[in-house]
Amino acid sequence: MPTDNLNDAAVRSQLMKLQKLSDLMDRAFVIPGTNIRYGLDPILGLIPGVGDTLTLAVSLYIYSSAKRAGVPWRKRVQMLWNVFVDWLIGLIPVLGDLFDVSFKANSRNMRIIMDYANRGPDAQT
Template identity: 50%
Template sequence: MTQERDLKRVEKAEALAHRMDSAFRLPLTRIRLGWDSILGLVPGVGDTLALMPAAYIIWTAHDMGVPMHRKTVMAWNVFLDWFLGLVPLVGDIFDVGFKANRKNAAILRRHFEEKHATAMAA
């Protein structure tokens, strides 16, 4: 039962990361962006608003027992995304390519797979 619950939480974090980082494709390109990039266009406020979904992914990781060193990497990803996003234009371009939420969801997925692979082997 715990494995199913954890899987649903990982999938929810991945869906949120997709919406925030790559929900839309720029026409005539292969470039994907999400609500994080769109919110980032609003000076000052947009990048700060985008912290809430990112914090949710990190909270989910904490609640699922992700080790501190991985949560530190996740927090660094979010900080870098937020801090560089504050720089007009350069931050917006960085935001489109960096995709901190997708990186963090991948860390969460890796933890889930390692945790449950160990449990299945025992």
């Protein structure tokens, strides 16, 4: 994504794709009879070792898109923290997957990107 104009149609299109990816990872499904949403993140996390690595790769892709979009360093540090916490706790069998259902690191990070995109490229906080 170009860093000079977050209102550009191509950039907005990329943001929409990232949002769809985030939703797939964090909110694609609903536990029947509840309002609890989850995505592929906790499902893939059930695969020992490999699952958490796959979800980490998706999270880092979203992070790298934020970096290319010019999201300020402080906000990117918050994003990396979200990714790290999600990955670290996700390594704990079963408990980590339950944590993934509630923590939703990708959704948190998309919120950071979208807040920045809606405030404009001059926003530094």
